[in-house]
Amino acid sequence: MKLNLFALFFIGVFLFVPRNFVHAESMTSTVAFAATTTAASAIDSDGDGYSDAQELQDGYDPFDSAPIKLPKTIHVSIAKQRLQYFTGKYLVKEIKVSTGVKGKPTPRGTFTIEKKVPLIHYFGKGYDFPNTKWNMRFKFNKGGSYYIHGAYWHNNFGHPMSHGCVNVAYADMGPLYEWTPTSTPVIIE
Helix, strand or coil: CHHHHHHHHHHHHHHHCCCCCCCHHHHHHHHHHHHHCCCHHHCCCCCCCCCHHHHHHHCECCCCCCCCECCEEEEEECCCCEEEEEECCEEEEEEEEECECCCCCCCCEEEECCEEEEEEEEEECCEEEEEEEEEEEEECCCCCCEEEEEECCCCCCCCCCECCCEEEEHHHHHHHHHHCCCCCEEEEC
């Protein structure tokens, strides 16, 4: 069985990925496949002793054994209510999010993760959410800053629900928080 999963992974890579360029969209199924199967999680495409999944987590190219750090970036699509995060040109994961509702929009533009806070108590008129996990501030605002953070109070991801922050399901936010260093660029469109 191990050989079959391994063979399927590489057949998928060579059929759908051009040899000189790895398009992020093509990598979606490859990375997801590698991250979700036990056999594939041990795949080491460049033979450097580290699994492809571990290299993407740590910021390295899984197809190049050179120890050169790749930039990490986060892209948020307000129109699609999706967040994608990349190690270099490789899409690590795409997840559903909830951005700001009408009248309390999520700001558009290019930002950086300014700081990470494990727990925050969010409160204001009509809401009170103590012990909110995995908070990453991308824009300071004296009246209330903007964060990408976990949300335990709803399960309606894929639809605007927030007061301007980017809400992420806890199952997705924990890994994103661990993957993201401060100063990571955040592009919101």
